[in-house]
Amino acid sequence: MDWHILAQQLVNGLTLGSIYGLIAIGYxxxxxxxxxxNFAHGDVYMLSAYVxxxxxxxxxxxxxxxxxxxxxxxxxxxxVITAAYGWTIERIAxxxxxxxxxxxxxxxxxxxxxxxxxxxxxSQGARTQGVPSLIPTTLRFGxxxxxxQITLVQxxxxxxxxxxxxxxxxxxxxxxxxxxxxxxxxxxxxxAILGINTDRIISxxxxxxxxxxxxxxxxxxxxxGSFDFYIGFVTGxxxxxxxxxxxxxxxxxxxxxxxxxxxxxxxxxxxxxxxxKDVFAFSLLVLVLIFRPTGLLGKPEVEKV
Amino acid sequence: MPPIAAAVSTTGVRWNLVFRQAVLxxxxxxxxxxLLLGPIVGLVLDGYQVRNELQRPLLxxxxxxxxxxxxxxxxxxxxxxxxxxxxNARRRQPGVLVVxxxxxxxxxxxxxxxxxxxxxxxxxASKYWLTVLIQAMIYVLLGLGLxxxxxxAGLLDLGYVAFYAVxxxxxxxxxQYLDLGFWSALPLAAMLAALFGGVLGFPVLRxxxxxxxxxxxxxxxxxxxxxxxxxxxxxxxxxxxxxxxxLFGLEFTRTAKDxxxxxxxxxxxxxxxxxxxxxxxxxxxxxxxxxxxxxTRLRNMPVGRAWEALREDEIACRALGINHVLVKLSxxxxxxxxxxxxxxxxxxxxxxxxxxxxxxxxxxxxxxIVVLGGLGSTxxxxxxxxxxxxxxxxxxxFADYRVFAFGVLMVLMMIWRPRGLIRPRRRxxxxxxxxx
Numbered sequence: 001m002d003w004h005i006l007a008q009q010l011v012n013g014l015t016l017g018s019i020y021g022l023i024a025i026g027y028x029x030x031x032x033x034x035x036x037x038n039f040a041h042g043d044v045y046m047l048s049a050y051v052x053x054x055x056x057x058x059x060x061x062x063x064x065x066x067x068x069x070x071x072x073x074x075x076x077x078x079x080v081i082t083a084a085y086g087w088t089i090e091r092i093a094x095x096x097x098x099x100x101x102x103x104x105x106x107x108x109x110x111x112x113x114x115x116x117x118x119x120x121x122x123s124q125g126a127r128t129q130g131v132p133s134l135i136p137t138t139l140r141f142g143x144x145x146x147x148x149q150i151t152l153v154q155x156x157x158x159x160x161x162x163x164x165x166x167x168x169x170x171x172x173x174x175x176x177x178x179x180x181x182x183x184x185x186x187x188x189x190x191x192a193i194l195g196i197n198t199d200r201i202i203s204x205x206x207x208x209x210x211x212x213x214x215x216x217x218x219x220x221x222x223x224x225g226s227f228d229f230y231i232g233f234v235t236g237x238x239x240x241x242x243x244x245x246x247x248x249x250x251x252x253x254x255x256x257x258x259x260x261x262x263x264x265x266x267x268x269x270x271x272x273x274x275x276x277k278d279v280f281a282f283s284l285l286v287l288v289l290i291f292r293p294t295g296l297l298g299k300p301e302v303e304k305v
Numbered sequence: 306m307p308p309i310a311a312a313v314s315t316t317g318v319r320w321n322l323v324f325r326q327a328v329l330x331x332x333x334x335x336x337x338x339x340l341l342l343g344p345i346v347g348l349v350l351d352g353y354q355v356r357n358e359l360q361r362p363l364l365x366x367x368x369x370x371x372x373x374x375x376x377x378x379x380x381x382x383x384x385x386x387x388x389x390x391x392x393n394a395r396r397r398q399p400g401v402l403v404v405x406x407x408x409x410x411x412x413x414x415x416x417x418x419x420x421x422x423x424x425x426x427x428x429x430a431s432k433y434w435l436t437v438l439i440q441a442m443i444y445v446l447l448g449l450g451l452x453x454x455x456x457x458a459g460l461l462d463l464g465y466v467a468f469y470a471v472x473x474x475x476x477x478x479x480x481q482y483l484d485l486g487f488w489s490a491l492p493l494a495a496m497l498a499a500l501f502g503g504v505l506g507f508p509v510l511r512x513x514x515x516x517x518x519x520x521x522x523x524x525x526x527x528x529x530x531x532x533x534x535x536x537x538x539x540x541x542x543x544x545x546x547x548x549x550x551x552l553f554g555l556e557f558t559r560t561a562k563d564x565x566x567x568x569x570x571x572x573x574x575x576x577x578x579x580x581x582x583x584x585x586x587x588x589x590x591x592x593x594x595x596x597x598x599x600x601t602r603l604r605n606m607p608v609g610r611a612w613e614a615l616r617e618d619e620i621a622c623r624a625l626g627i628n629h630v631l632v633k634l635s636x637x638x639x640x641x642x643x644x645x646x647x648x649x650x651x652x653x654x655x656x657x658x659x660x661x662x663x664x665x666x667x668x669x670x671x672x673x674i675v676v677l678g679g680l681g682s683t684x685x686x687x688x689x690x691x692x693x694x695x696x697x698x699x700x701x702x703f704a705d706y707r708v709f710a711f712g713v714l715m716v717l718m719m720i721w722r723p724r725g726l727i728r729p730r731r732r733x734x735x736x737x738x739x740x741x
Contacts, residue, residue, distance in 0.1 A: 057355040104723040111715030118709040123346040275534040282523035290508040
């Protein structure tokens, strides 16, 4: 194994991992606060990829030629629209079902997931969509055939995702909203007694999760350029794997789990086999659940009556 | 939903307030719908350009707003109020309808009628409708199998299609490599599927129910990806052919291969390709009947009661000494077995299978059948399976909207009747105040 292949896979894994981490935040926060898996989260991410492409194409068709400005507008647009989806999903598929059977919200979330996938397929067509390569700059290290290539987009992905994770950590640790979130996560009933509007907090958790997925969607779309209505499914399971790996309910765990999963997957596909990289990721999920169901940073779950 | 009582004074409804609230809510719904649907539905990606279709989201948003307006108004009429109350009361109903054990079965004679109709129907059907019937029967079987897992034991299995695939590939690959026929593959594939279920279920079933959902989802994908990528063994995306069933060694082909006797020659009737499908249908029907009997009996047996008890309250069950892992595992493996059997029938009736038949939509469809049928109710599952497979055939023009409609139905069902359309019945000895 040459050093440059290893280094290249590490770079790819780090990029992939930060994306997984961003999406995993949505899973882990929702799970932390209402104890349920948001099955539609992967499709929220898929929607954000579409909104990104639509927004970019619309802006360019209006003759906008400043790329940084276009990217900024796209990022904000995507975050707003995707967050609106997160809010709506909570209102439609989760809130009416609070206090219902355990299975009910899971099933309704799958229903939402099917509606989103099929809705996008119906309105945008089933074929693979794309955006043109906007930032072709690449950095090369090494000589001749032995080189490591880092695109500017990859650097952007790592920088943007790390800074949004830092911003989120600040939001959760330092602001009033974050304090209310943590209180609701610890004990929803007690938080409600103490005057926290828990319904609003749950809504805002869905919004934050969706906004993070939107950042991931924008970055991925810029990096890979192509997507279809089905991407949310596989990416969703992988991001969930990342959340479980890091310890579901734990915010730093989601980021750590994302990075580890991304690196493991990149190394596996670089050194063993590309065809089976998804199988590898899913098997990792099963293995983690068998041997360490609380994940790396999670707390053991105590069931109380 | 804002408190309706606020607008209802003692003298009656203050309509100007209600009207204002309705207008406000409709405007909010319109704005939200426009924000959500505007870009996704209104601007269609076409290469690197967008095509303007903004009239579509405007129309949908207008419909949503009008609907919201009317619903808000209707909620304040006396009829609306009673409907709302009834709706809320229904959601609080217990999951199981308890009937007295002494109540006699009145369904017997029309059960017989259903059996007679089901047995004569294939003789009259054309080839197209015969395949639709077989397909429907396969889904009934799948629904019954998943119903044990999801409906009775309360374990959400989102990768059920994996066991279906194991059964189908068990027959096809068994015939290719081990020279197995339909009848020997049927029990073997079922056992193989059960084995897969056990291996997957054992580690996962110890954990929280939600994990199971996502692990099974991943497992379904793993099976599909392996079938798709392992070219040398499974033929990959090109698929693999599956053998047709035989009746005591008689083949359903025009001319028999290596020394066999074709069915039509043995009985001295003219050859008809439909014979094969009729035969598959009849065997399938028998298996479905058997399944119905088995499930009905199981529900009254200790293990069946333990399944339902675990679904309702796991902690209480563990406190009462029920081994929750083994009980769940039995349900999971039972479901997997049925899935495997359904897969064998699918392979033999198609004659050819490839991995695209076993994607997530298939799993979602089976879950939709169980959910609509009423988590736990055998009759409900059968009706739902028949409706969800035969209705799309009648509504071919709306085929694209099938999955969309399933999704909407699943959400609405969970809000409206989380326990399904038909409440499962459970027999119990008469205790005052419990039976109705």
